[in-house]
Amino acid sequence: MSTTADRSRRLGAKGNRTRQRILDAAETVFVELGYHDASIVKITEAAGVAQGTFYIYFAGKRELFEELVDDLNRRVRQAMTTASESGGSRLAAERAGFAAYFAFVAEHPGLYRIMRQAEFVAPRQLRQHYDRIVSGYTKRLRAAMDSGEIPPGEPELMAWALMGLGEMAGMRWVLWHDNEPVPDDVLAGTASVVARILGVQE
């Protein structure tokens, strides 16, 4: 009963490659079929390795899933931070962050599907996912209030409102539309609502 971390120590180059192959295959299969219908057989088949090989690199199905959730969280936050750090006003930055978020969702539509599964399968990781994104939002909003760039308000609730808007709009216009990018007018509408939540004029 060793952990996934144990098993990943001291991997040679070949081992690392195999590990990554499994990880990639798993993302594909989880996204397509959901956590429960994604069997180890299917994942290892997709990765082109034997079933036994899986357990050399991962402690189990759940642990693999948890790692995947954490990965996604890291990637989405990086995309958003990069975009919103490009300078400009708080509003411009937040809008850029939103656009990056939508772009990320459009490119990795599985994000939602995977996150929704996490409710029961990896609740700790799910909570962390939201917590991290929201606390990033909150920190930036609070700073903008302090600097007078946006009017005072409830930064945490505003942050959750932004999070919720992203989730819903992503679901509505990306997931429900065969993963096409969000149309421009919706993007504009979203920007307008973001402005209202921030309490600034467009």
Next chain:
Amino acid sequence: MSTTADRSRRLGAKGNRTRQRILDAAETVFVELGYHDASIVKITEAAGVAQGTFYIYFAGKRELFEELVDDLNRRVRQAMTTASESGGSRLAAERAGFAAYFAFVAEHPGLYRIMRQAEFVAPRQLRQHYDRIVSGYTKRLRAAMDSGEIPPGEPELMAWALMGLGEMAGMRWVLWHDNEPVPDDVLAGTASVVARILGVQE
């Protein structure tokens, strides 16, 4: 391969009672364990009937789940409509609706858990759930714009923003807090963000 509807026709009083017992037990078990870990055995045990009895009333596990999702949707919309029809300004009404929504979530915290499961298990019902709530919002927002009660805006995006705020705040303050009612200051904060989304002063 008869449908659930087929099986529910011509039920006597006793049959209807049994059906309801199963339905209630199923809600409890689904909420606690999630769709996949909720087995028919556990559900029928909780209902106090034999396994075979289940299939007298339902076509299968999935169908039962779908019915449950539809049920929840009906109940939550009724709670919201009742609350927001109590008169007053659009903002007051919408706030009342939100309060009702939170109250409902606090009383039936399983709502979220069940809905999140639906992404893979009953996607049609899930979509309908959001669609119906959002189209209610949208209609009311549009009417309020027409009457000049709230400034013009993108009613549909505003509706999704409200939906997202409800989802996130419900998750954050109800689900993550052992289903306690939402604290007053959060309720106030929410109301403030709702006002901003509607574009009105508090």
Next chain:
Amino acid sequence: MSTTADRSRRLGAKGNRTRQRILDAAETVFVELGYHDASIVKITEAAGVAQGTFYIYFAGKRELFEELVDDLNRRVRQAMTTASESGGSRLAAERAGFAAYFAFVAEHPGLYRIMRQAEFVAPRQLRQHYDRIVSGYTKRLRAAMDSGEIPPGEPELMAWALMGLGEMAGMRWVLWHDNEPVPDDVLAGTASVVARILGVQE
């Protein structure tokens, strides 16, 4: 645990009608689905009665099936006897019997299907079915030999050969051809083989 016979005593007119309705429905369902896929639910549904009603008239599924096999045997033998008693030479009579047999099979194609099922479900009845038909054949063949109408031979084996020819031709040209009547040239060919088995010139 009373027998089917017990249950059929002292039936009123209404009861007899219900019994017959079930019997007819059962034949249809057995023929279509085979013994095992024909459930009591389907049979009673087809008969338009409740499940419980079935057990007023029959001791069980197997017993019902056995009765059906016996029924079929009675009917097919009656059809053959009637046809072959119409006078003429032994060959003419036997040919008439064959024609009657084919006609019966074409009209009741389920005969085969049901009989094949009987191998495991009602072996005694199946054996009786063949025994009775063959012993009829044998008796008539022996009489024809004694009277010098056909040359001497092994009556019992000839009888089984006739039986086998009927079975195979029925399967090949009736069952495998959507229950169309046997085409004339096949009928002629059969008659020719029958003549050979009997040892007479055509």
Next chain:
Amino acid sequence: MSTTADRSRRLGAKGNRTRQRILDAAETVFVELGYHDASIVKITEAAGVAQGTFYIYFAGKRELFEELVDDLNRRVRQAMTTASESGGSRLAAERAGFAAYFAFVAEHPGLYRIMRQAEFVAPRQLRQHYDRIVSGYTKRLRAAMDSGEIPPGEPELMAWALMGLGEMAGMRWVLWHDNEPVPDDVLAGTASVVARILGVQE
């Protein structure tokens, strides 16, 4: 949902041995109990493997059965061909074939029982079974007619008559007699009827 063929590719020596063990056990159990009463539990118990092991090698119960039917067909045809190719007249060859057929049935009495089940379970395979044997007969009969060895006739119907005789005699004297070999006088009688069907003097 992979096929049996899929699962049998790339089997090592050990795997092939296990597969054969299951196949053998299945034949025994099917023959004894019939298709429906032969459960996977009983088959795997008889084979001495776990239930899950079954599905490593076979796509399902039906597929296993179909393979068994095809196997039997192959074996019986090989036995017949070998025997009837030993030279001599057409009649002598056909008699040898019959003897081989009876011997095979006596040695593998399950043949019948399994074939009869196939009517509903694997109709395609059943039809192929008969078709192949009969078309072998037909071809040989036609050749014998062309060479003048046997008088002209309807080769296909004669073939079905031979098939039917084999089936019935096999059932009557092998199956109904605890699988004893066919007694000599019956064998002689059969040979006599075969001669008649072929249209030759004994």
Next chain:
DNA sequence: AATGAATGAGAGTTCATTCAT
């Protein structure tokens, strides 16, 4: 004479995981 409700054993099948090689 008839019914609707209930039963529970047993069916076929899947799957995460282990292990000898």
Next chain:
DNA sequence: TATGAATGAACTCTCATTCAT
């Protein structure tokens, strides 16, 4: 490092049958 083979518990669902009304 990788594999193929094996496991067995758990799953959803079916069905002949019984029984109170």
